[in-house]
Amino acid sequence: MATRRWLTVLACVLVVVGPVMFFVNAEAVVNGHAVECDGSLMRPGQWCTSFSGGGSVSYDEEKRNEARGERVGYAGAGLGALGGVLLISQGIAARRRSR
Known part of the structure; x- marks a missing residue:
């Protein structure tokens, strides 16, 4: 019984953390392999200066940062999906136990 509650x-x-991870890094996921500085496309050899x-x-x-953000975004989508599958399986198991 305690294992079911823990799961x-x-x-x-x-289900909460996964989508948050995805949406925080959604720009990197949607951008693909483009490297941007304040919305402008960057080319190799350029520098991005942030005044703030x-x-x-x-x-x-910046390219490494974008790639890391993309990986974290996809990991968040996977974690959210895993949480959804766990919730659905818990619901199915509860229905079978109640029969």
Whole structure:
């Protein structure tokens, strides 16, 4: 009985955390392999200067950041789907137990 509650809590957490991870990184997922600086396309050798953050980022660094964001976004989608599957399976198991 305690295992079922633990799985239900885990599933609910995954259903919440997964989509949040996806939507926080949605721009990187939708962008594909494009590297942008404040909405402008960057090319190799260019630098992105942020006046609000006070720093500069090279094309290669920004490309790595975009790739990391894309991976985190897809991982979030997977975690959300896993949580949904766990919730559905818990519901099916509960119906079978009540018969």
